[in-house]
Amino acid sequence: MLTTMKKKIFLAILILTPLLTIFISLFIGRYPLTVGEVLTVLGYKFGFVEADLPLNNINVVWNIRLPRAILGAIVGGSLAVSGASYQGLFRNPLVSSDILGVCAGAGFGASLAIILFQSQPFFVYLFAFGFGIGAVVLSYLIGFHYHTTPTIMLVLGGVIVKAIFSSLISLLKYIADPYEHLPSIVFWLMGSLATARYEDLLLAALPMTIGMIGLIAMRWRLNILSMGDKEAQALGINIFFTKSLAIFFATLSTAAAVCVSGVIGWVGLVIPHIGRMLVGNNNIVLIPVSISIGASYLVLVDNLARTLTGSEIPLGILTSLIGAPFFIYLLKKTKGRGW
Amino acid sequence: MIEIQNASFAYGKEQVFNNINLEIKKGEIFCLFGPNGCGKSTLIQCMLGILKLTKGMIMLEGKNVAQLRPFEIARKLSYIPQSHEKPFPFKVMDIVLMGRASYTGIFSLPDAEDEAIALDALEQVGMHRFKDKPYTQLSGGETQLVLVARALAQKTPVLVMDEPTSHLDFRNELRFLETVAQLVKTAGLTVVMATHFPNHAFYFENNQVRTKIALMNNKKIVAQGFPREVLTEIHMSNTFNITSKVVSYQWEKGHLRYIVPLKTY
Amino acid sequence: MYKKKIIAFLAILLVFLILGCGLAGCSSGCTDQTPSASLETEQAMITVVDSFGRKVSVPKEVTRIAALYSFAGYTVSLLGRGSDLIAVPGGLQRDLLLMEIFPEIADAAVPRVSGKINIEELMRVSPDLVIIRGDTAADKKELEKLGNSGIPYIIVEYSTIEEQQEAVSIIGKAIGRTAEAEKYNAYYNKILQMVDEAVSAIPPEERTRVYHSENQPTRTIHRDSIAADWSKAAGIINVSINAELELIGNDYYCSLEQVLMWDPEVIIANENSALAYIKGNPQWSGIKAVQNNRVYQLPLGISRWGHPGSVEIPLAVLWTAKTVYPEILTTVNMAEEVDNFYRTFFNFELSDEQIEKILKGEGLREPK
Structure with missing residues (x-):
């Protein structure tokens, strides 16, 4: 076991890493601002500097880069932690945050709102969030219909629900006006933080934070759930309640993440694995580490997304492009034996 | 300690066992013995509250198991499964600590006291040297001992085991039986153990552990009592369709009994 | 058992619902079937x-x-x-x-x-x-x-x-309809010429830099599009037509920081939700066009003026030149031009209210 001092240092690193990446990302972007100019804006905003600054400088640093980086961090942390939790819950290191169809459901909800409400952001969030949760509830009802082997039934429920919503998304894409709605749907489905504003942050940060805190709080229970239903119950766990609660928190954070940033793949799969490689599989440590790495990772990838070209590369594309080869490397390194 | 009264269980229409009555007393090893598919594992899962009886009841220290909450059962009964899948390479210590779950709230972590108890349990089974090793790297016998340590960390009066030696080699099987016999003798624990091997019951009896055995066949209890009473050539013949011989041998500790299978028919 | 029935029922309901939607979608297009002209005569x-x-x-x-x-x-x-x-x-x-x-x-x-x-x-x-x-x-x-x-x-x-x-x-x-096509093209060229004469008085260094938002705030104009061509005709500097843009589906997007770097003096948008977003979003508030309250909505008649498939591009050119450079084309009255255009080519008399709606770009296109 770690000594108290070591624990404190460890905790400090966990918290500081995402904060540092957020800070760094304030300096990165297409708009030409010197380090000094960015620092001046920060000094001005925190009341250390009195200055008459160009409004665009303030907006770039404070209203564009900062909310975007914060949102990226929360979204990354949420996706990573729900991925890690589902991996424990389903006793399978290869499952990801959308195993129960939350992304497919949210994608459908968002596409529907784009068509019905002319892409009005509020409705897009609302529908994405609602349908994301709805999809999980549906998987869950299918999964718990038979009481014998709930885990496998849950996975099957997820497969069914994902299939239904994916085909519904295709149907909507088919119906959508190819010149007005289709591009928005495609853009949304690929994921982006480009539209991040403080309003979006307020809307989505609450469910994501509740989800993350909930999973942190019950992280030891995730260890026990990963022993399988029989053993976990024999160890004194109320399986149904504990599992439902874990799924509830994980869904809350994933659905909210997906509804502000679109479908960002691979974070929920790859990040927990990096965590496992670094600190092992004990969820007591793994869960906070996943949040920290996930948050930093997404902010970094988003920095790439908005600087590589004049415009925005959708995040989902980059996370998959970076995530997939990295995953192959991990598998090769461990020869498929786990960490 | 445990009383099973008129217990029946069915998956849908398929009856697994019917009208079973058993009594397990404190400080004894109670072996459930019978051919494959006779319902031993199902009965054990009913005792643990994982499955619910379709009829009858199981009383645990005077309380109906069906009405106890999981953590209440887990403070009385600990469980050592027949086989254990290892989805993640947890450390040995992490596994043993899980025995403390029933004493910990849903949003809390095991504390220093829990760690001390877990370490103590590991020492009892002689596995403390392995505490920081990933348990995926352990042999089958070592894994089973770690699971015993986890059960001990649960601090329950009763240990329930479902064919715990089925994946162990010759030496590890003996080591496991020794450990169990030792625990019952020194710590005063009660053990319920489903087994395929009649000689397990004889092993305990030969080593002066108070041992009872129930012979299960055709969905019911055919016979119960001390191993020397139940494990007779006639019972073996009726239950397994085999010819066998119970041999006995006098040695310094007393009477040594074993059953030797001869041929099937 | 009972639960199973409910689930089976729900599943069947879902299937019918999907089928129903399909049929409904068809029926709107399947009605009033007109038999084809079966007496097919030899036609020239x-x-x-x-x-x-x-x-x-x-x-x-x-x-x-x-x-x-x-x-x-x-x-x-x-x-x-x-x-x-x-x-x-x-x-x-x-x-x-x-x-x-x-x-x-x-x-x-x-x-x-x-x-x-x-x-x-x-x-x-x-x-x-x-x-x-x-x-x-x-x-x-x-x-x-x-x-x-x-x-x-x-x-x-x-x-x-x-x-x-x-x-x-x-x-x-x-x-x-060859004659009508020629009449339209002649009108088109007349407007272009009129605008060209007016804007040529403005020296290149005094031309205004304009950002054109197409449907969505950061969706914009690519150099190889008719919008790029007509913005030249309107005498403006369209900031996006020499830039590197991101192609998504059939459309081009730029990043928000890119817009801030362009810092356009005027923004024109063809969609009122995009317009409202640009005006109301603090992220855009430092841009010259927003600060000087020079964010305009392109009019919308039978189609969005200036959209790639629009036949109202001559009007869009005229409107843009007049809006961006209020000091020129002062004799032109947009309301009259609008009235004249639809009267001439569609033989349709617009009410004053309709003209106003067209110029405001509101209400003449039904949301889907």
Whole structure:
């Protein structure tokens, strides 16, 4: 076991890493601002500097880069932690945050709102969030219909629900006006933080934070759930309640993440694995580490997304492009034996 | 300690066992013995509250198991499964600590006291040297001992085991039986153990552990009592369709009994 | 058992629901089936050379026109044959003004959905001329389907004003409205000339830098589009046409920081939700155009003025030049121009209220 001092240092690193990446990302972007100019804006905003600054400088640093980086961090942390939790819950290191169809459901909800409400952001969030949760509830009802082997039934429920919503998304894409709605749907489905504003942050940060805190709080229970239903119950766990609660928190954070940033793949799969490689599989440590790495990772990838070209590369594309080869490397390194 | 009264269980229409009555007393090893598919594992899962009886009841220290909450059962009964899948390479210590779950709230972590108890349990089974090793790297016998340590960390009066030696080699099987016999003798624990091997019951009896055995066949209890009473050539013949011989041998500790299978028919 | 029944029931309900939606979608397009002209007489044919240089034989007297692309639909209407449209792109049925002028469009079939032609639906309405655009023609399977149907089709495609005028002439010839097409092109050129004369007085270094938002705040204009060409005609510097843009689907996007770097003096947007977003979002608040309150909505008549498929591009050029440079073209009254345009080409008299709506860009397009 770690000594108290070591624990404190460890905790400090966990918290500081995402904060540092957020800070760094304030300096990165297409708009030409010197380090000094960015620092001046920060000094001005925190009341250390009195200055008459160009409004665009303030907006770039404070209203564009900062909310975007914060949102990226929360979204990354949420996706990573729900991925890690589902991996424990389903006793399978290869499952990801959308195993129960939350992304497919949210994608459908968002596409529907784009068509019905002319892409009005509020409705897009609302529908994405609602349908994301709805999809999980549906998987869950299918999964718990038979009481014998709930885990496998849950996975099957997820497969069914994902299939239904994916085909519904295709149907909507088919119906959508190819010149007005289709591009928005495609853009949304690929994921982006480009539209991040403080309003979006307020809307989505609450469910994501509740989800993350909930999973942190019950992280030891995730260890026990990963022993399988029989053993976990024999160890004194109320399986149904504990599992439902874990799924509830994980869904809350994933659905909210997906509804502000679109479908960002691979974070929920790859990040927990990096965590496992670094600190092992004990969820007591793994869960906070996943949040920290996930948050930093997404902010970094988003920095790439908005600087590589004049415009925005959708995040989902980059996370998959970076995530997939990295995953192959991990598998090769461990020869498929786990960490 | 445990009383099973008129217990029946069915998956849908398929009856697994019917009208079973058993009594397990404190400080004894109670072996459930019978051919494959006779319902031993199902009965054990009913005792643990994982499955619910379709009829009858199981009383645990005077309380109906069906009405106890999981953590209440887990403070009385600990469980050592027949086989254990290892989805993640947890450390040995992490596994043993899980025995403390029933004493910990849903949003809390095991504390220093829990760690001390877990370490103590590991020492009892002689596995403390392995505490920081990933348990995926352990042999089958070592894994089973770690699971015993986890059960001990649960601090329950009763240990329930479902064919715990089925994946162990010759030496590890003996080591496991020794450990169990030792625990019952020194710590005063009660053990319920489903087994395929009649000689397990004889092993305990030969080593002066108070041992009872129930012979299960055709969905019911055919016979119960001390191993020397139940494990007779006639019972073996009726239950397994085999010819066998119970041999006995006098040695310094007393009477040594074993059953030797001869041929099937 | 009971639960199982409920689930089975729900599953069946879902299936019926999906089927029901499918049928409902069909029934709106399947009604009032008009039997095709079965007495097919030998008709005189004419040859039309389309934008791809194909020589196509089309009946001299076309009576049933299928426009599978919005520009074609608008142009056929502009040339006075909107009531002969028997198939249109779905978007046209949301252009309220167009529908008011040609109510028949409401009943036209919509055989092309999501970029694919439903050939049986197209054949059902038995058009004698189909007009498609370049990207449909780029899909060999679509062309094969059309070829197999035996219906003559012409392809129109343009990315400059000149090519658009040619496209109008091609369609004019194919539907027997050559004179009207020439009249429109003459009007088009007259407006261009008038604007050119007015803006040429402004030296290049005093030209205004304009950002053009297309449907969404950061969706904008690419150099190889007609919008790039008409913004040159309007004498403005369109900031996005020399920039590196991101292509998503068929559209080009830029990043927000890029817009801030351009720091345009004027922003024009063709969609009021985008306009509201730009005006109300603190992220955009430091941009010159927003600070000086120079964010304008492009008008919307039978189509969005200046949109790639629009036939109101001459009006868009005039409006943009006049809006960006209020000191020139002072004698031009936009309301009169609007009134004149729709009266001349659509033979339609707009109410004052409608003119105002067009210029404000509000309310004449039904949200989907």
